[in-house]
Amino acid sequence: MAQQKYSAKDLGFWRITISLAFASFFIFASMYVVQPILPVFVREFNVTVSEATLTLSLPILGLIIGLVMIGFFSDRLGRVTFIKYSLVFTVIPFFLIPIADSFYLIVLLRFLQGFALAGLPAAALAYINEEINHSSIGIATALYIASNALGGMAGRVVAGYLTDRFSWETVFYSFAGIGIVIAVLVILFLPRSRFFQASNLSFRKDIEGMLFHFKNPSILIIIGMGIVLQFSFTSIWTYLPFHLEGEPYSLSVKTISYTFFAYGFGVVGAPFAGWLAGTFGMKPIRIAGIIVLSLGIFLTIFSALPMIIIGLCVSCLGFFTAHSLTASTVAEEATHHKGSAASLYLVAYYIGVTLGSSAVGPVWNMSGWNAIVIIAGLLPVTYLAFVIIFQKKTVSKVIRTQVK
Known part of the structure; x- marks a missing residue:
């Protein structure tokens, strides 16, 4: 009997939807975590406002590069691997940034983190469309996108609160801990791809x-x-x-x-x-x-x-x-x-x-x-x-x- 795509009544559907919702929440929280603490960077590292904003713009540049490159590879090597690696490699810079002795090293780490962030958005929607029945795609997609916005909002609010109450370093260590928990959950519960078909098109064809x-x-x-x-x-x-x-x-x-x-x-x-x-x-x-x-x-x-x-x-x-x-x-x-x-x-x-x-x-x-x-x-x-x-x-x- 041929395998059927997951619908909202299947456990697999909820494993996919909840795993991607948590992953999306963390990825987008990580992306915008620095926005409320930019003035702190200006004071702490004696940099200009424009320089401080590099901690937001450079990760986005890394994300853009990652979207193109990882999107190409996910079409050929699968979705789940890139989603999981995205979470793991997003966590690592959160441990390194607080101990960096140079502001520009922090900017470099954020750039690399931005590249890692791209693994989820580059693969998630394609994975949803491949594994979930057409009648239930809308629910899964809506929850995924809502988690984007919730993650972006929560990341900013939590970062501001922790910085004011403790320190900006506490923010990054806290997000590292949250990221480890979410990464473990996603690695354990996100189902493997069942309907992925590797593309045999060349990179040139994709560009065309x-x-x-x-x-x-x-x-x-x-x-x-x-x-x-x-x-x-x-x-x-x-x-x-x-x-x-x-x-x-x-x-x-x-x-x-x-x-x-x-x-x-x-x-x-x-x-x-x-x-x-x-x-x-x-x-x-x-x-x-x-x-x-x-x-x-x-x-x-x-x-x-x-x-x-x-x-x-x-x-x-x-x-x-x-x-x-x-x-x-x-x-x-x-x-x-x-x-x-x-x-x-x-x-x-x-x-x-x-x-x-x-x-x-x-x-x-x-x-x-x-x-x-x-x-x-x-x-x-x-x-x-x-x-x-x-x-x-x-x-x-x-x-x-x-x-x-």
């Missing part, structure tokens, strides 16, 4: 499949939206701790870290946006999400702390709405090589993280918080206007061609 999308302007401008959305969102959250630790707020690292609970609006907002898109269509809800993101960012320009908190909550709701539906739009626009289109969007998304963390440093140094808010708030709606104009011209051109 990715380059195929560069000939399609409709996909490129949507992928560009991924860069813009993440650039704006990351720049606000990266420089928020520097803004709130200064006058007139003078907030502690622990208190600042509590602002990351605003991510809860994104965790709730993304599934709700999916439901609205099913009712009203993907495009209008995506546009609404982009506008809400910009509105929330602009609210943070006010000096009243409650207004800043409201702005952060609104921007999280808008960002996760726009991001989830933009990713879906890429898959919808791609007529061929849908997998490589999704990979391109993911790479663009993380390029936005890198630019939004370190590239904005000179703006902060020269003009401060208000300048960052204005740039981050205007960019999404400006790019949205460009996309709308481009799409209208494309439709008009197609109509004129058909008439002729």
Whole structure:
């Protein structure tokens, strides 16, 4: 009797779903753990703000490289091995960073950690699609993505709390311990692949499949939206701790870290946006999400702390709405090589993280918080206007061609 893919009624389904949820939680917590403690690095190592943000942008660069390389190998060697190794090699730098005697050694370790982080996102969704029945894929994917957001939120909040209560070194040792527990659980409980079929395509063919999308302007401008959305969102959250630790707020690292609970609006907002898109269509809800993101960012320009908190909550709701539906739009626009289109969007998304963390440093140094808010708030709606104009011209051109 032929093996059947796991459905929600099978134990194997829950072993996969829960294992990947824990793995995702840890990987994304590890990715963003430094964000609330960037001001501490500035003081502790006597580095500039731009240099401190390298502990966030360099791991993302490592992640981008890893996504391309590990994605290639996981198509040929399997998924489970890379998921497990991703967790193990993510843990190791957490032990080494606290004893590093140079800030740039910490940056190097974070870069290597970023490469290790890529093993999970490079293989997880493909593994879910291969092993889980089509009727249950939605549940597994939703829990996996929700764990991304929860991990990112928890990592920031816990890091801020532990730094303020103990030290920044305690943060990394604590995450090392958590990572060991999660890695052991995943190694023991994640089922082996049963339906994986190794690709026999050459690396050149994979690259050609990715380059195929560069000939399609409709996909490129949507992928560009991924860069813009993440650039704006990351720049606000990266420089928020520097803004709130200064006058007139003078907030502690622990208190600042509590602002990351605003991510809860994104965790709730993304599934709700999916439901609205099913009712009203993907495009209008995506546009609404982009506008809400910009509105929330602009609210943070006010000096009243409650207004800043409201702005952060609104921007999280808008960002996760726009991001989830933009990713879906890429898959919808791609007529061929849908997998490589999704990979391109993911790479663009993380390029936005890198630019939004370190590239904005000179703006902060020269003009401060208000300048960052204005740039981050205007960019999404400006790019949205460009996309709308481009799409209208494309439709008009197609109509004129058909008439002729």
